Amino acid sequence: CRILDERFFVCSPHLEVRQVRWHPGSRTDSLLLVLTSENFLRLYETGSNEPQLQQVWPLGRQPTASLSSGPRLPFLVGLGETAVDFDFAPPVPSGKEDSKGGASRRFDPTAIVWPVLVLRGNGDVYWVTSPVTSHTSEKPIVHGPLSMYPPADDNYGVDACSILCLQSVPPVVVIATCSATLYHCVLLTCAEDDDEDDNHDKRSSWSQYGSTYSLHTPDIALYVFESVELELGLALDDDNDDDTYTCPIYLHHDSWTVSRYFCTHDTGVHMMSLPFILHLEEFSKGNDDIFPDSLPFELLDQSSSAEYLICTRTSSSSPLSPILGLAITSLPSTLIILLASGEVVSLNLLSTPLLLPPSVPELNGRKEETHSPLKVLLKEPFDVHIKRILKHNVSQPILKLGPNANPSAQECMELVSRTTQLFREEYFQRHDRVREEIERRVRTLQTLKQHQLQELEHMEQEKLKLKQTAEQLAEKYEDTKDRQEEITKRQDIGYVVFVCIRAEHVLRLVNQQQPVLSSAEKKLMQDMKEFKDKLKEYQKALEQVKAKQNYHKVQTEQWVSDQKKRELYLGQNHMNTIKLSMSQMTNEITDLMKMVEISKHELGL
Numbered sequence: 001c002r003i004l005d006e007r008f009f010v011c012s013p014h015l016e017v018r019q020v021r022w023h024p025g026s027r028t029d030s031l032l033l034v035l036t037s038e039n040f041l042r043l044y045e046t047g048s049n050e051p052q053l054q055q056v057w058p059l060g061r062q063p064t065a066s067l068s069s070g071p072r073l074p075f076l077v078g079l080g081e082t083a084v085d086f087d088f089a090p091p092v093p094s095g096k097e098d099s100k101g102g103a104s105r106r107f108d109p110t111a112i113v114w115p116v117l118v119l120r121g122n123g124d125v126y127w128v129t130s131p132v133t134s135h136t137s138e139k140p141i142v143h144g145p146l147s148m149y150p151p152a153d154d155n156y157g158v159d160a161c162s163i164l165c166l167q168s169v170p171p172v173v174v175i176a177t178c179s180a181t182l183y184h185c186v187l188l189t190c191a192e193d194d195d196e197d198d199n200h201d202k203r204s205s206w207s208q209y210g211s212t213y214s215l216h217t218p219d220i221a222l223y224v225f226e227s228v229e230l231e232l233g234l235a236l237d238d239d240n241d242d243d244t245y246t247c248p249i250y251l252h253h254d255s256w257t258v259s260r261y262f263c264t265h266d267t268g269v270h271m272m273s274l275p276f277i278l279h280l281e282e283f284s285k286g287n288d289d290i291f292p293d294s295l296p297f298e299l300l301d302q303s304s305s306a307e308y309l310i311c312t313r314t315s316s317s318s319p320l321s322p323i324l325g326l327a328i329t330s331l332p333s334t335l336i337i338l339l340a341s342g343e344v345v346s347l348n349l350l351s352t353p354l355l356l357p358p359s360v361p362e363l364n365g366r367k368e369e370t371h372s373p374l375k376v377l378l379k380e381p382f383d384v385h386i387k388r389i390l391k392h393n394v395s396q397p398i399l400k401l402g403p404n405a406n407p408s409a410q411e412c413m414e415l416v417s418r419t420t421q422l423f424r425e426e427y428f429q430r431h432d433r434v435r436e437e438i439e440r441r442v443r444t445l446q447t448l449k450q451h452q453l454q455e456l457e458h459m460e461q462e463k464l465k466l467k468q469t470a471e472q473l474a475e476k477y478e479d480t481k482d483r484q485e486e487i488t489k490r491q492d493i494g495y496v497v498f499v500c501i502r503a504e505h506v507l508r509l510v511n512q513q514q515p516v517l518s519s520a521e522k523k524l525m526q527d528m529k530e531f532k533d534k535l536k537e538y539q540k541a542l543e544q545v546k547a548k549q550n551y552h553k554v555q556t557e558q559w560v561s562d563q564k565k566r567e568l569y570l571g572q573n574h575m576n577t578i579k580l581s582m583s584q585m586t587n588e589i590t591d592l593m594k595m596v597e598i599s600k601h602e603l604g605l
Contacts, residue, residue: 080121119163143218164251321402
């Protein structure tokens with residue numbers, strides 16, 4: 001434990017510390033920024049054994065007494081002209097350009113600055129920028145007050161007490177008032193058509209103070225898109241309470257997600273969930289082809305939700321038991337709360353309702369009609385649909401009354417009745433609806449199952465038909481393949497023969513074109529010429545023989561034809577002479593035959 005600037009605070013008993021935050025721009029996480037009631041921001045370096053003051057940033061006139069202006073200064077705090085809280089915005093470039101370019105340029109700590117959003121009691125917000133290095137002589141630059149749109153007559157409350165900047169894209173600023181009202185604003189650059197006369201008036205009104213620090217007209221503004229009213233206590237005796245209870249609201253970051261923060265006050269702890277941030281980040285990161293140019297109205301329709309986690313006051317007559325501290329641990333994410341009684345309460349944040357993811361049809365603005373029951377059934381996950389139904393608007397907080405609290409029997413009865421009514425309306429009815437949704441989903445899935453089974457049976461039949469067709473096609477393919485291979489072989493053989501003949505012809509031509517021949521080749525060529533000449537002679541003789549044959553054939557056919565045409569006639573005398581001659585010839589032949597036989601016998605043949 002270290003004491004921070006003990007001498008300064010001891011010597012200034014009237015001084016109060018309004019807010020303390022670690023500066024995110026420190027390399028060693030040792031810079032501490034302190035807001036005091038004198039309208040000063042004091043920057044301390046806590047890395048050494050003794051914290052050292054680095055810079056002092058004035059934010060306006062000091063609400064301290066002096067001889068010349070003593071009667072007027074007490075009104076400065078009453079009118080809300082002093083800073084009550086601050087928070088850091090996302091870093092921005094400092095606007096300085098390094099003249100040394102190229103790879104030799106090193107990182108300059110003053111190249112970026114972490115703007116500080118300072119909230120005054122009257123609701124004005126200022127934008128303060130200054131480097132955090134101790135050796136710089138630059139004065140802080142104060143922009144403001146920032147314009148808030150749409151304009152309001154009461155400047156969105158005159159009892160502002162706390163500010164919080166959520167590190168989203170774009171940043172979302174939360175402003176809390178003592179009347180338990182939270183304003184959610186988007187921090188954006190002003191439009192180019194802003195009223196320059198008003199800016200000039202603001203600049204001139206600041207310059208009349210003659211302050212020693214720089215003042216500039218802001219080029220950014222806050223756009224209020226939502227206001228939320230918190231419930232401070234259960235207000236069981238609301239009928240008897242004429243005055244509305246007010247108390248300071250303190251805002252705390254959630255290190256687990258930027259879309260959630262916590263509020264502590266004298267009556268307990270609230271948890272705020274902003275689904276708008278998730279949708280806004282999706283819209284800012286989205287593609288121009290998918291997302292429209294302007295912000296969809298569906299994003300603005302989803303309001304934030306407030307959950308009352310811990311309540312320390314049930315009625316206006318109950319003693320106060322404020323929350324003294326709040327911290328968040330990670331792995332697992334746990335909320336640790338220190339009560340005024342010294343009790344420490346821990347809540348598991350994983351058990352709290354999570355923000356639902358953005359719906360794509362709502363983001364891109366392209367709503368398609370879903371006539372199919374299956375499309376309606378599967379348009380979002382079932383667990384997300386159940387969580388959406390179970391999401392309740394009113395929660396039942398954990399009661400942590402002070403040690404001196406002594407509620408009456410009537411208050412206890414009203415508390416039991418309120419809790420019973422809350423469970424009946426916000427829990428039981430929603431669980432009945434969830435049961436109906438589950439039964440409806442079961443019936444739909446059963447019908448879908450039957451339909452799918454029928455489709456499977458039909459697909460099995462189609463599969464069998466396709467299998468048979470595939471087998472037939474496979475057989476035809478094999479036959480076609482065999483025929484193709486046979487044709488290919490024939491083509492290959494013919495091609496080989498053709499190649500051989502072609503090659504032989506080419507070789508013959510090559511041999512014929514050779515200029516020098518050997519003796520054997522010359523002799524072979526001479527023999528071939530002689531054979532060629534003889535072949536020609538034989539061919540001529542053969543042709544002559546064929547011609548003579550044809551001639552004799554024709555003459556023979558003509559003679560045969562002529563002989564057939566002649567009429568042969570023999571008389572009786574000729575017949576007798578021929579018969580006699582033949583008889584004589586027969587006798588002579590017989591005698592000759594006998595003589596041949598006798599000669600063979602004699603010769604022994």
